[in-house]
Amino acid sequence: MSFDEAAFNDAYTAHAGRLRAVAFDVLHNREAAEDAVHSALMRVWSSSSYRAERGALLPFLIACVRREALDTLRGANRRQLREVKAVADDPVSIDETAAIDPIEARRVRLALESLPESQRDVINRAYFGHRTLLEVSRETDVPLGTVKSRLAAGLRRLHTVLSPGAAPS
Amino acid sequence: MTQHLDDDAELYALGYTERERSDEIEAHLATCVACCRRVAAAEEAAASLSAALPPMPAAKPRAASWQRNWWPSLATAAAVVLGTTTALEGFIAHGASERVARTDTALTALAAAHFGHTTLTAQPGLVAKAIYSRDGSWCYVVASGAPRGAHVVFRTATGTEDLGALDDGTPATLFAQQPGRAEEVDIVTAGTVIAHGKPVY
Numbered sequence A: 001m002s003f004d005e006a007a008f009n010d011a012y013t014a015h016a017g018r019l020r021a022v023a024f025d026v027l028h029n030r031e032a033a034e035d036a037v038h039s040a041l042m043r044v045w046s047s048s049s050y051r052a053e054r055g056a057l058l059p060f061l062i063a064c065v066r067r068e069a070l071d072t073l074r075g076a077n078r079r080q081l082r083e084v085k086a087v088a089d090d091p092v093s094i095d096e097t098a099a100i101d102p103i104e105a106r107r108v109r110l111a112l113e114s115l116p117e118s119q120r121d122v123i124n125r126a127y128f129g130h131r132t133l134l135e136v137s138r139e140t141d142v143p144l145g146t147v148k149s150r151l152a153a154g155l156r157r158l159h160t161v162l163s164p165g166a167a168p169s
Numbered sequence B: 001m002t003q004h005l006d007d008d009a010e011l012y013a014l015g016y017t018e019r020e021r022s023d024e025i026e027a028h029l030a031t032c033v034a035c036c037r038r039v040a041a042a043e044e045a046a047a048s049l050s051a052a053l054p055p056m057p058a059a060k061p062r063a064a065s066w067q068r069n070w071w072p073s074l075a076t077a078a079a080v081v082l083g084t085t086t087a088l089e090g091f092i093a094h095g096a097s098e099r100v101a102r103t104d105t106a107l108t109a110l111a112a113a114h115f116g117h118t119t120l121t122a123q124p125g126l127v128a129k130a131i132y133s134r135d136g137s138w139c140y141v142v143a144s145g146a147p148r149g150a151h152v153v154f155r156t157a158t159g160t161e162d163l164g165a166l167d168d169g170t171p172a173t174l175f176a177q178q179p180g181r182a183e184e185v186d187i188v189t190a191g192t193v194i195a196h197g198k199p200v201y
Helices: A005-027 A030-047 A057-074 A078-084 A102-113 A117-128 A133-140 A144-162 B008-013 B019-029 B033-050 B066-082 B086-093 B096-111
Strands: B115-122 B127-133 B138-144 B151-156 B159-165 B172-177 B184-189 B192-197
Touching: A005 A030, A005 A057, A005 B033, A030 A057, A057 B008, A057 B019, A057 B033, A102 A117, A102 A144, A102 B033, A117 A133, A117 A144, A117 B033, A133 A144, A144 B008, A144 B033, B008 B019, B008 B033, B019 B033, B115 B184, B127 B192, B138 B151, B138 B184, B159 B172
Parallel strands: none
Antiparallel strands: B115 B127, B115 B192, B127 B138, B138 B172, B151 B159, B151 B184, B184 B192
16 A cells, blocks of 8 residues: 555644644744644654543544643743733634634534523633633632633533534524 | 542643643543543533634745644654554545545544654754654654755664665655664764754653
8 A cells, every 4th residue: 555645644734723723822823833733742642642532533632732832831931932922812702704613613602602601701711812710710800719610611511502412592 | 549520621621720730630531431521522612612713824934844844744754654554544545525534543543653752952953853663663753954964873772773864855854664772863964963862762
């Protein structure tokens, strides 16, 4: 069997855009984002940490990349990133027309709208508004523990709403 | 750690746990199927959120970066290694309409591969990495900025082996089969070591 390099590269390309977008959203720096994607995937591959129980591969990889990017932001290189650090955005909303996947973005927006306000607000501020959970706590005058609980509950509910077969709201 | 994850499952999926805590969680996930499934569900929801993000902006025109070129090279290396597996055969045989399925197949094959990597300490202007199978059956060296004709040298407890010259590609690469396990890997030109690293098996 001959190796089809083009097909293999195509496979990487299919996911690379999404992974880079995730890293760039956190770091707002192209090189740092590419490094984060690279480091995350090397960490996955060198540890063989993926297995079937972890679900589909793409969500797993996206989570790995986001963790890597946030670790970078929290870590020793933060000073180097200061000028390009992701800053907290003002009113948070999903711009479907600019989204990497407009159809899925619309589904996500509708799903978020079905969440209780307290959960939706935490997700919006933290995920789309680029705030740390501590910043969310201060902004909303809600204890950090409660912010974490609301975020976790919101994500669980979001998964339920977005799951195939979920009743439309 | 034996306790289940509770809210940390979702916080971990979103990247809001510190590295130390993440390491604990990953150790727990290696043994707890219930928490694996909970994290998987959370990661699925988090992945949906990521679909609403804008793409990373295009780079300003400039010379091809190390990162952009490195990836397809790794894909090549991994595919050479994995090229005879049934999974990859299936992946290659499929048509464009099955792009998503074949993508996952290929990346899953990569994710399951056992190889390590090390960045070589190099002279200014040279960036080099060695990617190697843990059983010593292959090694792939990728170098950006290496002088033409530079060689890759493996050093072991019993001696030194010249694996050959890097090719003239951009980046330059060398794939070696059955090189064994090196204690050190160097890139050498005109008798001078210009990059050096220590693989960890």
